[in-house]
Amino acid sequence: MTTGSLDWFAEVRACTEALVNVRSVSPSADESAVVQTVGELLRRDGLGAAYAVCDHVAIPGDPFGRCNAVAYLPGQQRATVVLLGHTDTVGTEDYGALESLATDPAALAAHAHDLIGDDSVAEPADWLFGRGALDMKSGVAVNIAVMRHFARQALAGTPPPVSLILLATPDEETQSAGALAATGWLADFRRQHDLRYVGLINTDYVAPRYPGDPERPIYTGSVGKLLPLFYVVGKATHVGDPYDGVDANLLSAEMVRDLSMNPLLVDHVRGEQTPPPVTLHLADLKTSYNVQTAFAAWFYLNVLTLSTTPEHLLATVQRTAQRSLNRVLGRLGKDYRALRRDLAAPLPPHLLSGAAYTYQDVRRLAEERVGAATVARELAAVRQECPARMDSREATLRLVAALWQLSARPAPAVVIAFAPPYYPHIAQQPGPLLEAVRAVAARHADQGVVLREFFPLLSDLSYMRLDAANRTEALIANMPLWTDGTPDPTVAGYSLPFATIHDAQIAGVVNIGVYGYGGHQRGERVYMPYSFQTVPQMVYETILSLTEDVV
Numbered sequence: 001m002t003t004g005s006l007d008w009f010a011e012v013r014a015c016t017e018a019l020v021n022v023r024s025v026s027p028s029a030d031e032s033a034v035v036q037t038v039g040e041l042l043r044r045d046g047l048g049a050a051y052a053v054c055d056h057v058a059i060p061g062d063p064f065g066r067c068n069a070v071a072y073l074p075g076q077q078r079a080t081v082v083l084l085g086h087t088d089t090v091g092t093e094d095y096g097a098l099e100s101l102a103t104d105p106a107a108l109a110a111h112a113h114d115l116i117g118d119d120s121v122a123e124p125a126d127w128l129f130g131r132g133a134l135d136m137k138s139g140v141a142v143n144i145a146v147m148r149h150f151a152r153q154a155l156a157g158t159p160p161p162v163s164l165i166l167l168a169t170p171d172e173e174t175q176s177a178g179a180l181a182a183t184g185w186l187a188d189f190r191r192q193h194d195l196r197y198v199g200l201i202n203t204d205y206v207a208p209r210y211p212g213d214p215e216r217p218i219y220t221g222s223v224g225k226l227l228p229l230f231y232v233v234g235k236a237t238h239v240g241d242p243y244d245g246v247d248a249n250l251l252s253a254e255m256v257r258d259l260s261m262n263p264l265l266v267d268h269v270r271g272e273q274t275p276p277p278v279t280l281h282l283a284d285l286k287t288s289y290n291v292q293t294a295f296a297a298w299f300y301l302n303v304l305t306l307s308t309t310p311e312h313l314l315a316t317v318q319r320t321a322q323r324s325l326n327r328v329l330g331r332l333g334k335d336y337r338a339l340r341r342d343l344a345a346p347l348p349p350h351l352l353s354g355a356a357y358t359y360q361d362v363r364r365l366a367e368e369r370v371g372a373a374t375v376a377r378e379l380a381a382v383r384q385e386c387p388a389r390m391d392s393r394e395a396t397l398r399l400v401a402a403l404w405q406l407s408a409r410p411a412p413a414v415v416i417a418f419a420p421p422y423y424p425h426i427a428q429q430p431g432p433l434l435e436a437v438r439a440v441a442a443r444h445a446d447q448g449v450v451l452r453e454f455f456p457l458l459s460d461l462s463y464m465r466l467d468a469a470n471r472t473e474a475l476i477a478n479m480p481l482w483t484d485g486t487p488d489p490t491v492a493g494y495s496l497p498f499a500t501i502h503d504a505q506i507a508g509v510v511n512i513g514v515y516g517y518g519g520h521q522r523g524e525r526v527y528m529p530y531s532f533q534t535v536p537q538m539v540y541e542t543i544l545s546l547t548e549d550v551v
């Protein structure tokens with residue numbers, strides 16, 4: 001294979017600056033303008049005629065009227081490589097006094113030292129600053145430059161060896177509405193044009209994981225995420241008589257102690273591991289001050305996954321929560337008798353035992369008590385009171401609490417459900433794409449390029465492939481907001497197009513990322529020599545290599 005290095009730098013730099021200049025904070029209607037810019041950059045210099053499709057496609061039912069940018073360059077084979085990137089960014093408030101310059105890399109260059117504080121930049125001219133410069137408009141620019149290269153050749157009479165699709169999505173920083181809609185488009189397009197998606201290349205950024213980290217990994221899969229939510233039911237009592245109840249905060253504290261930052265809940269796969277879980281929220285459900293203990297509390301736990309399925313995680317946290325509950329009640333019972341100076345004193349029932357239930361358990365118990373039709377009707381009524389814009393965790397809590405009431409089970413207890421969002425993890429797939437990036441990484445090892453499996457950031461990538469091992473039945477059965485069929489757009493709900501993701505039939509995914517520092521911070525900057533020259537060259541070489549393998 002000829003892999004002579006092409007000259008990418010100037011074009012990727014120009015495209016990056018053009019994209020950063022268009023503000024596209026997610027979620028907002030602003031995200032549409034930058035999608036138009038993607039189309040303009042692809043077509044510039046008369047290249048428009050090369051593409052069979054170069055358009056924007058509306059996201060069905062999107063409240064901000066946003067679109068995906070799509071381009072299709074037919075190649076010599078129906079084997080097709082998809083180039084993916086997101087065009088939205090996080091907000092710009094963190095720039096403070098410089099906020100008006102946040103999308104102007106040229107103006108920000110003069111403020112480099114202010115933006116990065118003490119952290120010195122060795123060669124200031126090598127870095128491009130600005131919101132989205134790293135995450136990930138430079139990555140989209142890489143994809144545009146690679147498409148333009150092949151478009152030029154197509155117009156000169158040589159179509160690309162494989163077919164190419166470019167996809168640029170909004171909303172990645174929020175709920176991946178663009179990527180989720182794109183899977184449907186990919187599935188339909190594949191059938192209409194009889195294409196075969198041999199690989200998808202995402203170009204989202206990579207950053208050093210610790211000071212002095214020399215590696216710039218190409219990732220061959222992605223981390224996933226689950227968000228178990230815990231509804232902890234105690235029994236309210238007056239502070240003067242605490243043993244007449246159980247403090248829900250005490251129960252929650254013990255569970256959080258056992259779950260949060262617990263190394264036993266770290267997911268290990270083939271030498272890679274997740275960070276341990278942490279809570280993202282914890283509160284009781286009292287709404288004002290009084291001298292009663294809290295009757296209920298809730299918290300949710302962020303769990304990153306490499307191989308853990310929803311079913312497995314649920315079983316693990318249920319076991320852990322049950323142990324925490326038993327330990328608190330055991331201690332309270334012992335103290336109760338000791339304080340009474342009567343080691344045989346009968347314990348009140350709420351100190352004898354408590355249960356850790358899954359949402360599915362409680363649903364069955366409620367249905368046994370009042371009938372499935374009543375449970376469905378009551379839950380639907382609660383959902384009607386949760387508007388679509390309500391926080392999904394809050395809406396989940398309301399449904400769990402309502403179901404608990406219907407079950408009429410005794411306290412203390414904890415009910416564990418899943419709240420949105422869910423990001424499936426993706427394991428690396430053996431095949432031509434993996435072999436292609438393995439060779440590419442080896443060829444660019446002098447730049448610190450290595451192969452790793454799990455892209456560590458939550459991203460659109462999670463929704464591009466569904467591993468067969470990652471079964472979703474337990475997720476759906478324990479996610480109160482899960483919505484089958486056509487959702488009511490006015491009320492809270494959540495669903496993922498699992499069947500469509502499957503139907504897109506993307507054989508494998510990789511992330512060949514641009515590189516820099518300070519993603520989601522005011523010091524956000526992309527390292528240009530690597531990102532604007534080596535990254536597009538590696539994407540290009542991966543495409544050529546896939547050609548050889550599938551011929």
Ligand SMILES: [Zn+2]
Pocket residue numbers: 086135136172204205459
């Ligand atoms: Zn990103």
